[in-house]
Each structure stands twice: as structure tokens, then as C-alpha cells.
Amino acid sequence: MRLEVASKLNPALTEIPAASIAPARTMLDWTPECDAAGNRPTILIVDAEDINRRVLKAMLRAAPYRLLEAIRPTEALAMLEAERVDLIVIDLVLPEYSGAELCRRIKSDRRTQFVPILMLANVPGVENEIDSIAAGADEFLMKPLHPEVVRTRIKALLRNKAAVDSLEEAETILFALAQAVEARDKYTSGHCQRLAYYAVRLGRALGLLDYQLTALHRGGYLHDIGKVAVPDAVLFKQGGLNEQEWELMRAHAVRGEEICRPMKTLAPVLPIIRSHHERWDGTGYPDGLKGEQIPLLARILQIADIYDALTTARPYKPAYPRDEALTTLEEEARRGWRDLELVSLFRETVCGYGAFPDPALAASLPLASPLTLSLENMRREVSR
Ligand SMILES: [Fe+2]
Numbered sequence: 001m002r003l004e005v006a007s008k009l010n011p012a013l014t015e016i017p018a019a020s021i022a023p024a025r026t027m028l029d030w031t032p033e034c035d036a037a038g039n040r041p042t043i044l045i046v047d048a049e050d051i052n053r054r055v056l057k058a059m060l061r062a063a064p065y066r067l068l069e070a071i072r073p074t075e076a077l078a079m080l081e082a083e084r085v086d087l088i089v090i091d092l093v094l095p096e097y098s099g100a101e102l103c104r105r106i107k108s109d110r111r112t113q114f115v116p117i118l119m120l121a122n123v124p125g126v127e128n129e130i131d132s133i134a135a136g137a138d139e140f141l142m143k144p145l146h147p148e149v150v151r152t153r154i155k156a157l158l159r160n161k162a163a164v165d166s167l168e169e170a171e172t173i174l175f176a177l178a179q180a181v182e183a184r185d186k187y188t189s190g191h192c193q194r195l196a197y198y199a200v201r202l203g204r205a206l207g208l209l210d211y212q213l214t215a216l217h218r219g220g221y222l223h224d225i226g227k228v229a230v231p232d233a234v235l236f237k238q239g240g241l242n243e244q245e246w247e248l249m250r251a252h253a254v255r256g257e258e259i260c261r262p263m264k265t266l267a268p269v270l271p272i273i274r275s276h277h278e279r280w281d282g283t284g285y286p287d288g289l290k291g292e293q294i295p296l297l298a299r300i301l302q303i304a305d306i307y308d309a310l311t312t313a314r315p316y317k318p319a320y321p322r323d324e325a326l327t328t329l330e331e332e333a334r335r336g337w338r339d340l341e342l343v344s345l346f347r348e349t350v351c352g353y354g355a356f357p358d359p360a361l362a363a364s365l366p367l368a369s370p371l372t373l374s375l376e377n378m379r380r381e382v383s384r
Contacts, residue, residue, distance in 0.1 A: 039066075039084070040064050040065060040066045041064075041065050041066070041086040041087065041158050041161075042065070042066045042067075042068060042083065042084060042085050042086050042087075043060065043065050043066070043067055043068070043085070043086065043087045043088070043089060043154070044068045044069075044070060044076060044079060044080070044083075044085045044087070044088045044089070045057070045067060045068070045069050045070070045088075045089045046069075046070045046071075046073070046075075046076040046088065046089065046090045046091065046094065046099070046102065047069075047071070047089075047090075047091040047094075047120075048071050048072070048091065048093070048094055048095055049091070052091060052120075053069050055145070056089060056145075056150070059145070059147040059150050059151060060150075060151065060154070063151065063154075063155075068083065068085065071095070072094065072095050072096050073094055073095075073096050073097055073099075073101070073102040073105075074096060076088070076090075076102060077102075077105065077106075080106065080109075080111075080112050080115075085112075085115055086115065086116075086158055086161050087115065087116050087117075087118065087154060087157055087158055087161065088106065088115055088116070088117045088118070089117075089118045089120060089154075090102055090103055090117060090118070090119050090120065090137075091120050091121075091122075092119060092120065092121040092122075092123070092128055092132065093121075093122075093123075099119060099120075099121075099132070100119070100131045100132050100134075100135040100137075101135070103117050103119060103132065103135040103136050103137050104135040104136060106136070107135070107136030108136075113136075114161070114164055115161070116138040116139070116157035116158070116160065116161050117136065117137045117138055117139075118137070118138065118139045118140075118141065118153060118154065118157060119132040119137040119139065119140045119141070120140075120141055120142075120143060120145070121140070121141075121142055121143065122142070122143040124142065128140075138157055139153050139157060141153065167263075167265065170263060171263060171265065171266075174222065174225070174259070174260060174263065174266075175221055175222070177225060177228060177259075178192065178221045178222050178224070178225045179192065179221070180228075181224060181225055181227050181228050182224070184227075184232065184235065185235070185236070191308055191309075191312070192220050192221045193220070193221075194220075194308050194312075195220040195223075195301070195304050195305055195308050196216070196217045196218075196219075196220025196221060197220070198220075198304035198307060198308060199216040199217070199219065199220050199300050199301045199304040200213050200216050200217050200220075201349055202300050202303065202304060202342075202345065202346055202349050203216045203297075203300055205345055205348070205349045206296075206300070206345065211268060212268065212297060214268070215268035215269050215272065215297055216272070216297055216300060216301060218266065218269045219269050219272035219273065219276075219297065219298075219301050220301065220304070222256065222260060222266070222269055222272075222273055223256065223272055223273050223276050223301060223305070224252060224256065225256045225259055225260065225273070226251070226252035226253060226254065226255030226256030226257070226258075226259060226273070227252045227256075228255075228259070229251065229252065229255045230248055230249055230251075230252055231248070234248050234249060235249075250277070250285045250286060251286075253273065253274050253275070253276065253277055253285065253286050254274060254286050256273040256274070257270050257273045257274040260273060268297075271295035271297060271298055272295070272297045272298045272301050274286065274287075274298070275287070275289060275294055275295050275298035276298050276301050276302050276305065277302070278294040278298065278302075279336070279337045279338070280294070280299075280333070280336055280337055280338055280339050280340075281336035281337060283336075283337070284337075291339075294339075299338075299339045299342055300342065302338070303329065303338060303339075303342055303343060303346050304346075306328075306329060306332070306338075307325055307326075307329060307346070307350075310324075310325035310328055310329070311325045322350065322351075326346075326347050326350060326351075329343050329346070329347075330343055330344075330347070
């Protein structure tokens with residue numbers, strides 16, 4: 001039903017028939033070939049013993065890997081600064097400090113935390129394995145090494161890394177698309193960032209869990225992504241819209257949900273995208289949800305959205321002062337459009353301890369990148 005409506009509004013929204021889609025490749029189809037940019041997977045071997053490095057290189061010679069070598073941890077870290085590396089093989093015993101310590105440093109750096117690490121040891125003892133895994137190593141092998149086991153483990157680690165990379169690329173594209181949508185309107189510059197900030201502040205005041213705060217933050221950026229399907233002539237039309245144009249405009253909520261649905265990591269954001277134009281009294285869209293039927297995160301984002309629209313200048317109105325904006329929100333709540341309790345809490349959050357900065361300052365605040373926030377979840381999902 002939803003798809004039917006979307007297709008009627010805009011032929012470009014018609015779904016591709018399932019039969020015409022080629023069967024999806026599975027993770028087991030993955031081979032260590034070049035990536036989309038034509039790069040071979042790069043493996044860094046960190047081992048103080050020349051003979052050990054040569055043995056490993058011999059085992060991996062037949063595969064299309066680009067191999068780098070380092071003897072010391074500091075040398076390895078310098079290479080990671082300079083090169084894109086897809087996997088690191090570390091010997092447990094190294095000069096300067098141990099392989100486990102090197103592993104810990106690599107995994108605690110945001111830039112390298114998702115690079116898989118295979119730890120090698122030649123000293124028997126389960127403690128070494130426990131220490132290595134606790135330090136963040138993804139795999140642990142005891143010497144003497146069996147060539148086929150090494151190759152299989154390395155291939156499996158690179159396969160997971162490729163999956164994380166492709167999720168990262170897909171999510172980066174979605175956020176770039178959302179920002180491109182925002183950039184179409186010069187009057188809404190910084191809106192998404194402020195919205196994410198206000199929504200997370202209100203979410204914190206409600207004691208929401210981390211994953212819900214992350215959803216609010218992402219929702220700030222992605223809620224209007226469906227406007228990519230709304231023509232400029234409708235989006236920026238001066239004066240009133242006719243019924244057909246309104247229908248096109250209202251479709252952005254459903255369209256946005258459809259765009260983001262394929263990304264499993266965005267599942268908690270979908271109700272925000274779909275329901276951010278619902279009204280407490282059931283007169284909103286797209287589903288006419290009423291009261292607490294409207295997902296809480298969508299109600300939060302909606303209040304933040306309206307507050308930001310009121311406190312920033314638009315071509316048809318000046319920026320309202322904070323109190324006037326809050327009064328308008330409260331009037332809308334009394335009219336039955338918004339969740340009155342939530343609006344009252346929002347007022348406390350805005351005016352109370354650690355009150356919001358003005359919108360211009362909020363826009364310049366360093367918020368954690370939505371991409372960075374999501375990578376942790378993506379990694380968990382891939383390794384599941
Ligand atoms: Fe919207």
C-alpha cells in the first residue's frame with residue numbers, strides 16, 4: 001500500500017521488481033581480490049625476527065596481498081599513520097614493548113580500531129591467548145604455524161574487514177545524501193547538527209539508553225532524507241501548495257524510511273524518520289498515529305525540529321527569541337499537536353542547568369560524528 005502511494009506520486013519511486021535483482025553475494029563468496037578502488041588488501045607483519053617474517057611471506061605469497069614489514073612497535077605505528085592497512089599480524093614478543101601492548105594501542109586509536117589483528121605466539125600457555133584477546137586481538141595462533149590455517153584465518157579476517165568497510169561506505173553515502181538534501185536550502189544550514197544536539201539533550205534528560213541517544217543523533221541528520229525525492233519546485237515554492245504538491249511533500253517521511261531501511265544498523269532510526277510529522281491528536285502524517293502510538297524518539301525529534309525552525313531565521317520569518325519559541329511550542333501542545341509533558345521537559349532542558357547555547361553556537365559544537373558512533377555497532381553486527 002505504501003509503495004503504491006509512493007509510486008503514484010513519483011514514477012522514480014517505483015520499486016525495482018524483486019525478480020530483476022541479481023542474487024546477492026554472500027560473505028562466503030568473498031575472495032581477497034582488489035577492492036572497488038583497485039587496491040589489494042594490505043597486511044602489515046610486525047615481528048622482530050627476520051626468519052619469522054620470511055616464513056609468513058612465503059605462506060602468503062600465492063595470495064594477492066600487499067605485504068609490509070615492521071620490526072618494532074614504533075615502526076609499525078608510524079606505518080599505520082602513513083598507510084592504509086587491512087590486517088596486522090603481530091608477534092607477541094617484540095622489542096620496546098610486547099605485542100599485546102601494541103595491539104592495545106592500535107585498538108584504542110579511532111583510526112585503526114577496526115583493523116583486524118592476528119596475534120602469533122611461540123610460548124605455550126593459555127594466558128598469552130587470554131592477554132592477546134583481552135588486548136583486542138581478533139585471532140590468536142600458536143607456532144609452529146600451519147600454512148593453510150594461517151591463510152584461512154587471514155582470509156576470514158579480511159572478509160569481515162571488507163564487510164565493515166562496505167557498511168561504512170554505505171552509511172557515509174547516506175549521511176552525505178542527507179547533508180546534500182539540507183544544503184539545497186541555504187536557510188536551513190546547520191539545522192541537522194543543531195537538531196541532533198537538541199534531541200540528544202532532551203533524550204538525556206529523559207534518561208534514555210545509549211543506543212536511543214545514538215538513534216536520536218542520527219535521526220537529526222537523516223529525518224528529512226526522503227526530501228531527496230521532492231522536486232525543488234515544490235520544496236521551495238513560495239505561497240501555498242496544492243493538494244498534489246502536499247501529497248509529494250508528505251511522502252518524504254515514508255520515502256526516507258525506505259531509503260534507510262536496507263541498512264540494518266539504522267533500524268532504531270526508522271521510526272523517527274517515518275513518524276516525525278505525526279501529531280499527538282492524530283492529525284499528522286503519514287499514519288495518523290495518536291498520542292503514545294507515536295514512537296517516543298520521533299516525538300522528541302519533532303520538538304527539537306520545531307524549536308530549531310522557530311529560533312532560526314527563514315525567508316518568511318525572523319528568528320524567534322527562545323522564550324517566544326517555547327511559548328509557541330506550548331501553544332501547539334495545548335492545541336493537541338504535541339506531547340505536552342515532553343514540551344514541558346524540553347523547556348526545563350532549554351532553560352535549566354546547562355541551558356542550550358544559541359543556535360549559531362550549537363551549530364559549531366563538536367558533536368561526535370554519526371559515522372564514528374555507528375561503527376561500533378556495525379562491527380558488532382558484522383562479527384555476529
Ligand atoms: Fe520532515
